[in-house]
Amino acid sequence: MTYAAAVGLGVLAGVLAGMFGVGGGILFVPTLVALGLTQVHAEATSLLAIIPVVLLGVWRHRRYGNVRWRSSITIGAASIGAAVAGAALAVSLPESVLRRLFAVLLLVTAAQIAWRARESA
Amino acid sequence: MPGFPSDLPDEGVTTQGNHLRSIGAVRLLLIGLVAGFFSAFFGVGGGVVIVPLLMLVGGYELRSATATSLGAIAITATAGVVVYAFHGDVQPVYAALVGVPATAGVIAGTALQQRLPVRTLSFLFAALLVGIAIRMLAE
Numbered sequence: 666m667t668y669a670a671a672v673g674l675g676v677l678a679g680v681l682a683g684m685f686g687v688g689g690g691i692l693f694v695p696t697l698v699a700l701g702l703t704q705v706h707a708e709a710t711s712l713l714a715i716i717p718v719v720l721l722g723v724w725r726h727r728r729y730g731n732v733r734w735r736s737s738i739t740i741g742a743a744s745i746g747a748a749v750a751g752a753a754l755a756v757s758l759p760e761s762v763l764r765r766l767f768a769v770l771l772l773v774t775a776a777q778i779a780w781r782a783r784e785s786a
Numbered sequence: 787m788p789g790f791p792s793d794l795p796d797e798g799v800t801t802q803g804n805h806l807r808s809i810g811a812v813r814l815l816l817i818g819l820v821a822g823f824f825s826a827f828f829g830v831g832g833g834v835v836i837v838p839l840l841m842l843v844g845g846y847e848l849r850s851a852t853a854t855s856l857g858a859i860a861i862t863a864t865a866g867v868v869v870y871a872f873h874g875d876v877q878p879v880y881a882a883l884v885g886v887p888a889t890a891g892v893i894a895g896t897a898l899q900q901r902l903p904v905r906t907l908s909f910l911f912a913a914l915l916v917g918i919a920i921r922m923l924a925e
Binding site: 668671672673674675676677678679680681682683684685686687689690691693694695696697700702705706707708709710711712713714715716717718719720721722723725726727729731732733734736737738739740741742743744745746747748749750751752753754755756764765766767768769770771772773774775776777778779781782 | 811814815816817818819820821822823824825826827828829830831832833834836837838840844846848849850851852853854855856857858859860861862863864865866867869870871873875876877878880881882883884885886887888889890891892893894895896897898899902904905907908909911912913915916918919920922923925
């Protein structure tokens with residue numbers, strides 16, 4: 666994977682995130698793994714890359730009044746402790762196990778996107 | 787909770803008193819717990835968990851579920867980054883390499899959503915994810 670390809674996949678991840686509300690991290694992680702990062706380093710780095718993307722997304726949705734702030738903040742606050750546990754488990758698992766579980770996540774996400782497309786038809 | 791006009795249609799409980807309202811808060815907290823674990827464990831935002839839960843459990847429609855999810859993810863991802871940074875796992879240069887182009891992409895994506903056949907693209911996106919998954923499993 667070249668750096669130019671990684672930049673291209675970054676743009677694609679953003680486009681998909683803007684269109685579907687998912688697709689940032691789910692593409693960042695495989696891209697970073699293809700660049701040579703370990704699964705854990707790719708996941709940690711993906712989370713940092715997500716932050717500017719979601720802030721931009723929130724800013725754009727805010728203008729349409731789509732964001733329910735009380736719910737966002739409640740979910741976000743509750744997630745902090747659980748995020749500590751999730752990261753601790755991820756770093757304690759063997760690399761190969763974590764990678765296979767991520768592949769399962771990709772399949773589940775694919776199914777969900779297809780399901781949403783059927784629902785909205 | 788006053789002061790957030792956009793919260794008025796929340797779970798349809800605004801006129802039904804404090805008991806149901808508190809159930810709404812408990813549900814949101816549970817969604818947050820699941821999403822936080824999931825997000826940090828997989829290094830993704832967690833929208834794939836939050837959006838369907840807000841729709842199924844909270845009765846949100848897709849647009850407000852997506853927007854509300856994004857707001858939550860800003861907090862969740864920050865918490866995850868801090869934890870991983872303590873382990874020394876975060877690589878900021880690589881984050882910029884994919885994250886900065888993605889900010890341009892997300893603006894294009896939200897604009898394109900209004901103009902392109904999203905349904906067809908959904909199936910292409912799903913097929914791409916299945917392809918990546920098969921490659922990862924085959925390694």
